[in-house]
Amino acid sequence: MSATIRQAAGRDAAQLAELAAVTFPLACPPGSNPDDIALYLEANLGQASFEQYLADPLRTIFVAEHDGALLAYTLLVSLPPSDADVAALLTGLPAVELSKCYAHPDHHGAGLAGRIMAASADCAFGQGAASLWLGVNNENARAVKFYGKHGFGIVGTKTFTLGTLVEEDFVMVRPAP
Numbered sequence: 001m002s003a004t005i006r007q008a009a010g011r012d013a014a015q016l017a018e019l020a021a022v023t024f025p026l027a028c029p030p031g032s033n034p035d036d037i038a039l040y041l042e043a044n045l046g047q048a049s050f051e052q053y054l055a056d057p058l059r060t061i062f063v064a065e066h067d068g069a070l071l072a073y074t075l076l077v078s079l080p081p082s083d084a085d086v087a088a089l090l091t092g093l094p095a096v097e098l099s100k101c102y103a104h105p106d107h108h109g110a111g112l113a114g115r116i117m118a119a120s121a122d123c124a125f126g127q128g129a130a131s132l133w134l135g136v137n138n139e140n141a142r143a144v145k146f147y148g149k150h151g152f153g154i155v156g157t158k159t160f161t162l163g164t165l166v167e168e169d170f171v172m173v174r175p176a177p
């Protein structure tokens with residue numbers, strides 16, 4: 001199977017929301033409250049949110065598509081971090097946030113996530129980013145390993161609030177080549 005990696009467009013919003021509903025729970029630590037996950041999805045990863053992201057010139061979404069189905073997506077955010085802990089950790093400026101990197105579980109371990117990561121990094125660095133950064137739950141060992149394989153190193157931690165739970169994320173950074 002050879003998926004196409006491309007920048008997303010407005011028509012992708014509904015399918016992106018469907019993919020996010022399948023993949024976001026996989027990034028949450030065991031013990032996360034399903035109601036909190038549902039609320040987060042509704043507030044941040046529904047169709048209306050994706051329509052806003054796709055219309056925002058400071059946000060870029062890449063998708064992997066095969067036979068009309070979206071199999072993976074990334075979201076890049078070209079804004080300074082709002083979290084002071086993150087801002088204090090970043091030295092390569094301007095830094096772009098890899099805010100989302102999610103593949104459908106049927107396609108984990110298939111190289112697809114690596115391809116969409118490469119396209120996203122090329123885009124950010126091609127537009128002048130000095131570094132890419134991301135936050136990843138400290139118990140998400142698969143994702144931490146994946147990011148490590150793709151040039152990211154842990155530089156510190158930040159908190160992530162999901163409902164009433166305050167989680168710890170690793171902050172990982174990949175410098176521009």
Ligand SMILES: CC(C)(COP(=O)(O)OP(=O)(O)OC[C@H]1O[C@@H](n2cnc3c(N)ncnc32)[C@H](O)[C@@H]1OP(=O)(O)O)[C@@H](O)C(=O)NCCC(=O)NCCS
Pocket residue numbers: 023024026027101102103104107108109110111112113114135136137140141142143145146
């Ligand atoms: C994170 C994600 C995009 C990575 O894509 P992927 O196709 O799974 O990544 P890869 O298989 O290339 O790399 C994962 C690595 O972790 C390893 N791994 C798998 N499970 C693991 C575990 N429980 N602990 C440690 N390593 C693990 C794999 O063996 C692989 O390493 P290898 O290439 O040396 O064999 C994908 O897993 C995903 O979408 N996960 C759910 C959503 C998520 O967590 N997104 C990140 C949010 S920050």
